[in-house]
Amino acid sequence: MGLTDYRALLIDCDGVLVDRDSGVLAALQPLLDSRGGKSLPREQVLAEFHAVIAGLYPRFAELGFSGILCFAHRQLAERWGLPASWEEGMSFARSAGNWSLFEDAPGAMLYLRKFYRLLVCGDRDFEDRGLLCERLGIEADDFISLVDARQWLDRHGAQVQPVLHVTRPSVGPDVSLDRCLIGRQSARQPVPCAADYCINSMADLVAQHQLCLRR
Template identity: 70%
Template sequence: MGLTDYQALLIDCDEVLVDRDSGVWAALQPLLDSRGGQPDKERVLAEYNEVVRALYPRFGELGFSGLLCFAHRQLAERWGLKASWEEGMSFARSAAGWSLFEDAPGAMLYLRKFYRLLVKGDRDAEDRGLLCERLGIVADDFISLASDPLKDPDWLLANDLELAGILLVTRPSASDAADTDVCLICRGRRQQPTQCATAYCINSMADLVAQHQLSLRR
């Protein structure tokens, strides 16, 4: 299918629209200062992602802030440090201030003229309204990571969508075993992969807009 043939885009919130890694890195600085040395950013973020993945089965119990708080505590334990619950909650609440990538607001403004925009992520209830406002979507179009709408025929029917009409816009690390066509947003790479294993490999949301504009001209 061409870019102009899809009904909706299902877009990952973090690392596609929101610069989560920069936010996490900044919020971990007090803990890293206690650790000392010169920590490698990629290694620290890889450890953070590993801890969060292990905790995610408990998301229903912990909630978003609880999950991040426990992740902070477990990282401290890994590094032989002590961290209070107050420090953990301060780290968790930093998510409300994670910034959007510079191209995200303009891309969302453009793309919503042509698609229904669904954003997949997790935030505390008190933060979702502001994030949805920043992204230009309604609250019902912000979908929890704990659900999988692409595998829910009732949800697709209720939203007048077909699986084949949804393009998943995601980051490379989250694209395995997708149930629909995938567009990889490969931020931070100077070039797209020489052989793209998905429908589209694009460097940014701004590039997705440019590709859509080219498709309209064809």
């Protein structure tokens, strides 16, 4: 199926539109600074953060997004043998509202919404969703929680199918959806392509769509 044949794009928020890793690293810096001169490599910090989040995610219904981030901060401090207060954990959790968009995301969303219904899949506290949706140029109803995405598609599938899932190479496949992998870091881009499309950025997705229109 060609790019112009889809009616909707289901776009992952973090790692595709929002630069979560840079936001997490910046918010963890006060904790990392308390190690003194013992710095940790960026990739190690992120790997440990993602491992802790994965372990906490089954408790999402209980903790919510901020709760998971707060507990993640606590667990990382314990892993690294550092003191950390709950206030510092909550400050880390609230930093999610300030995570930056990738530079190409606003322009790509502006272009793509002329041709598709844009659905963004991610987790945010309710008070952060409105501003994020405004920055992305989507309606609040088109921001879908990760835990509700399958149920949402089951309920609304007829209105949006066929859907292309725009995601990261590290995300496991949903066999019911075609996939476009956005490999912002070329080292993580699978070779050969492990999906229907493998593209380097949202800007490249726009360029590929324009090529399809010219054919």
